[in-house]
Amino acid sequence: MFKSIHNRLATVVLVGLVAAGSAGRVESAGFALFEQGAKATAMGGAFVATADDPSAMFFNPAGNAFADNKLTLEGGGVIILRPTAEFDGASPFPGNGYHAEMSKGLYAIGHGYGVLSLSNDVKLAVGFWSPNGLGVPWENSDTFSGRFLSQRVDIRQLAMSAQLAVKLSDSIAIGAGPEIRLTDVKLSKNIGAINPFTQRFVDVAHVSIVSTGTPVKVGFTAGLLVKPCERLRFGIAYHSHMDVDLGGGAEFGKIPTGNAQFDAAVAAGLPIGKTVPGTTTVQFPSLTIFGMAYDLTPHLSLEVDGNYTTWKVFDQTVLRISGLPDTTLAHNWENTWTVRAGVLYKGKAGWVAGGFVYDQTPQPDADVSPFLPDSNRTGGSIGAGIRAGKFEFQISSLFLWFHERTVSTNKDNFNGTYQTFAILPGVTIKSTF
DSSP states (O other): OHHHHHHHHHHHHHHHHHHHHTOOOSSBTTTBOOOOOHHHHHTTTOOTTTOOSTTHHHHOGGGGGGOOSSEEEEEEEEEEEEEEEEEEEOTTTTOTTOEEEBOOOEEEEEEEEEEEESSSSEEEEEEEEEEEEEEEEBSSTTTOTTTTTOSEEEEEEEEEEEEEEEESSSSEEEEEEEEEEEEEEEEEEEEEEEETTTTEEEEEEEEEEEEOSOOEEEEEEEEEEEOSSSSEEEEEEEEOOEEEEEEEEEEEEEOOOSOHHHHHHHHHHSOBTSEEEEEEEEEEOOEEEEEEEEESSSSEEEEEEEEEEOGGGOSEEEEBOTTSOOEEEEOOOOOEEEEEEEEEEEOSSEEEEEEEEEEOOOOOGGGOBTTBOOOOEEEEEEEEEEEETTEEEEEEEEEEEEEEEEESOOTTSOOEEEEEEEEEEEEEEEEEO
C-alpha cells in the first residue's frame, strides 16, 4: 500500500508544477496579465491603435515609431489587491454548507520602458513587464477541504525585450523584437492516505514544490500601426507562443497522525526529508491584439479592441518523473476572445480615461479547482494622467467582476460554486527629454 502511495506522491511533484504554471492570475483569462501601463489599463486595455506611450512595447511595438522626444522613460507598477474569492461546496464533496475563502493581501507587479530616438523614423525601445503572475492562496490552509489539491500556488514571470520601431511613412509604422521570458513557480499542498486502523482519510505529509533555476525562453513580438486619415487609426500586435520547460523538486514534511505504527509506515513509504525530482513543459499561448481608434474631437477619442488567445495549446501536459512511466494530464482548454473598449480625453494638463473589458475563460468545468477557479469576467476601469514639466504622473484602477461559476463535473470530484471580485490599482511615472 505504501509503495503505491510513494509512486502517487512522486507524480504530485509535476502535477504541482503544471498547476503553478496554469494558475495565479486575476485579470486576463487563463494565466495572463494585461496591466502593463496605467494609461492603457485606464482604457480597459484597449490601446493597440492608440499606443502613444512607451508601454506600446507590450500593446503595439509600432506605436513607439511616432514618439516625438529624444528619450522617453516610463516606469511603474500595479498593486493588485488579492481577489475576494469565495467557494461554497456541493455534494457529495466537499458537501453543501461548506464555505472557504481565498487569503486577502497585496501583490505587486512592475514594468519599465525606455524609448530612444535613433532618427526621425527609427526608434529603439527596451523594457520589461510581467506577462504572467500572481497566486492562489487559500485561508486556513491546514483545514481547507481542497488542501490535497492545493493550498497555495504562486507563479512569477518576467518578460524583457529590445525592439526597433520604424516609421515607413507619416501614416504607417512597424515594430518588432525578441521577447525573453523567465519563469518561477511554487506550490504547496497536503498529502493524504487512508489510516488502516481507523479507515479514515487523514493528512500524512505536507509537500512544497519549487521549480529550480529560472528557465529562459525566447519568443518574439511585433506590431503594425496604420493611420489612414487624421482621425482614424488601426493597430495589430502579436506575442508568440512559448513552451517553457520546468524542472524542480518536492520536499516532504511529516504530519503526525497520532498513531505511532501508522506514522512509522508512512515515514517508510514516503521520501521524508528528500527531494523527488521531475520535469514537464508548460505551454504559454500566443496573443493577437487588434483594434481601431477614432478621434471624435481633437480632444476625445474612442478605441475598440479584440484579443485572440490560443489557449488550446494547453490541452494536455506530459509529466516525466525519473523511475516512473510518463503521465499525461488532460486540460482541454479552448481558444478565447476578449473584447475591450476605452475612451480617452486629452487636455493641456493631462488626460482622463475610462474603459470596459469582457474576457472569456478558456477553462472547462472539469479543470476548475482550487488550483485555478477561473471564469468569464466583466470589468470597468478609470484613470488619469497629470503633466508637470517633463514628467507625467498616471494612476488607474481596474474593477473586475468574475462571473459566478458552479462546477459539478470537476475531474477531482471537488465541486461547488466560486465567486470572485478583484481591484487592480496602478501607478506609472513617465518622463521625456
